[in-house]
Amino acid sequence: MTSSTAPTEQSETADRPTVAVLGTGIMGAAMARNLLRSGLAVRAWNRTRAKAEALVADGAYCAGSPADAVTGADVVLTMLYDGPRVLATMREASEALAPGAVWAQSTTVGDAATAELADFARQHGLTFVDAPVLGTKEPAEVGQLLVLAAGPKSARATLTPVFDAVGRRTTWVDDDGSTGAASRLKLVLNSWVGALTHATGEAIALARGLGVDPQAFLDSVFGGPLDSGYLRTKSAVILSGDYTPSFSVKNALKDTRLIVDAGERSGLRLDVARAGVARFERVERQGLGERDMAATYLASFDEGREPSPDDGPNGQSPDR
Secondary structure, three states: OOOOOOOOHHHHOOOOOOEEEEOOOHHHHHHHHHHHHOOOOEEEEOOOHHHHHOOHHHOOEEOOOHHHHHOOOOEEEEOOOOHHHHHHHHHHHHHHOOOOOEEEEOOOOHHHHHHHHHHHHHHOOOEEEEOOEEOOHHHHHOOOEEEEEEOOHHHHHHHHHHHHHHEEEEEEEEOOHHHOHHHHHHHHHHHHHHHHHHHHHHHHHHHHHOOOOHHHHHHHHOOOOOOOHHHHHHHHHHHHOOOOOOOEHHHHHHHHHHHHHHHHHOOOOOHHHHHHHHHHHHHHHOOOOOOEHHHHHHHHOHHHOOOOOOOOOOOOOOOO
16 A cells, blocks of 8 residues: 555444554554554554654555544544644644544643643544553554553443554543543553663662672572562663663653652652652763663763773772
8 A cells, every 4th residue: 555545445434443643653653553453444644754654564544744644534543752742733633633533642641731632622522532551662563552541431432443453451440531540540650660660770780880790680589579570671671782762761751750740749759750850861861862761770870881891899990
């Protein structure tokens, strides 16, 4: 299918909704491909057009604008960077939005922005579903995301084939998407993910700073209550030195700021999350914002410099 070829009529039936995917970066592209594999028609748009064009070979229609993408779509799925970009994109699409279309808002935007987006949906006659997803590149690619959803029961039949295609499970937490219930749960989950990531990076940094083999740390916790699959995944990234992004520092920093802001509005002191913001900011200043969030490990070293094999136990060369 070429980028100018529209989806077929067969794929536009009520039980097989046409899906407009606005935002085809790492996560959005993986989700779009799984929608296509499940037999759904996908109209893809991304501000960097090449990222949407890459989906044409898989059967997607590459739209020239947000309005073009949502034309004829039963479901609009947004997977962009943050709340302001989601709102700006939906405003660009507004002239072509079909009243009654279901909007699955999957960008992590926090609870405050969710209310603003839900208000936009009401103004344009859309059925709004707050639907952030938990997972990174690898689970997204194999359709194993956890979908957190809040929205009216009337939208669930339409969204079932969409969420089944991208996720291993959908957890419905509220019948009203405007409450931000799903987005608030996502912030809680992301706070745990961030804490685990930073703890993994700091433990390995401490091991190397003290002249301890990091593998000895990993072997010591193996199979016990302190072990986890996530520890194994992120430690492997750190030990290999390959920070090809599964979820970037830039995105993790944005999400952690949302967590801190939400905590402050609730009267909470989230010291670990606030420290996490500082670590991610330090890594971003090192020019590594597009690398995997496991690069928080490098925040433990001046200018991102790891100790060399010739360094002493305190990370300093013996002759200094």
